[in-house]
Amino acid sequence: MATVTLAPMEGVVDVYMRDILTRIGGFDLCVSEFVRVSQNLFPASVFYNYCPELKQGGKTPAGVPVHVQIMGGEVQVMAENAAFVAELGAPGIDINFGCPAKTVNRHDAGATLLQWPDRLNMIVSAVRKAVPDTVPVSAKMRLGFSEKTLAMENALAIAEGGAGKLTVHARTKMEGYRPPAHWEYLRPIVERLDIPVVANGEIWTPDDYRNCRKVSGSEHVMIGRGVIARPSLGREIAAGRDNNTAQTAFDWIRILGLIAEYHHLIKAMNNPWRQAGRLKQWIKLLARSYEEAGPLFMAIRRFDNPHDILREVELTQERVQRAA
16 A cells, blocks of 8 residues: 655654644654764663654654654664664664765765665664564665666665665755656666665655656655645645545645644743744745745744744734635
8 A cells, every 4th residue: 555654854854743744644654853873872862852752652642653763874883773762662763875964974874875785785784683573674765876876776785685665765965955856767666676665855746746656656655845835745645545535735724723733832842942943944844835924934034932933923813814
């Protein structure tokens, strides 16, 4: 059956956003923000910080499993940390070979490892051996570092290492997030591998999902920026997949309600400056799908107090309701 996974996005898709989006519905699985492991075995507190759901059976309040993503280039350290997070109750382990950030790639992690298929294989093999058979191990990669010539070799190295699933972001590290996503490069991988291959990149609408599925040959999809900009996207995709009644994008008043709900959830951060940053970040990203978010962002962009942002959201709600 086709699956819809909520992508990890550092500093964006945290425990609070996972709560919001999985309660909206449509997701079969979430992957946590990556935990950068190097040199040492981390204490439990580090993994609980990135994936608080570990204390709740490894699931969001809506009951969606959250696999913990780890990233690094040291085989033994990756294996030790994977084994430990499995002991903490992670329902699955995901390995990040896709992060394009310069700071990450300078430190022998993320997409830089795509230059050496043998290293991918060694890391996946070590993690798979360190983790109980009952805990699934997966990986995420890009099509390559600067070129796409090693895409198939990398995919095979990961699969042969024992990964039970592979997510492919359909761009190279050097292409970053610039459109387009090259979904056509996924089809040979889908056809060659005996494990599920999940398509990722430039899926902003249900039509994008359908096009991606047709071009890539993969029925599985991971979405990140698209669902941040269009919070109903997971539910819309799942409804089409399951032949349920068609779902449409939320209207603006519903989005304003979600922003207010998010404000309530992130109070747990106990850091007003950081809370304000998260609110502004989400409102700015929403402008991709909702033109009304642009003026709202301009109105709140200089606010450092989350309560001031909430007040502007509430005033906007009142104006929209009066105009309805």
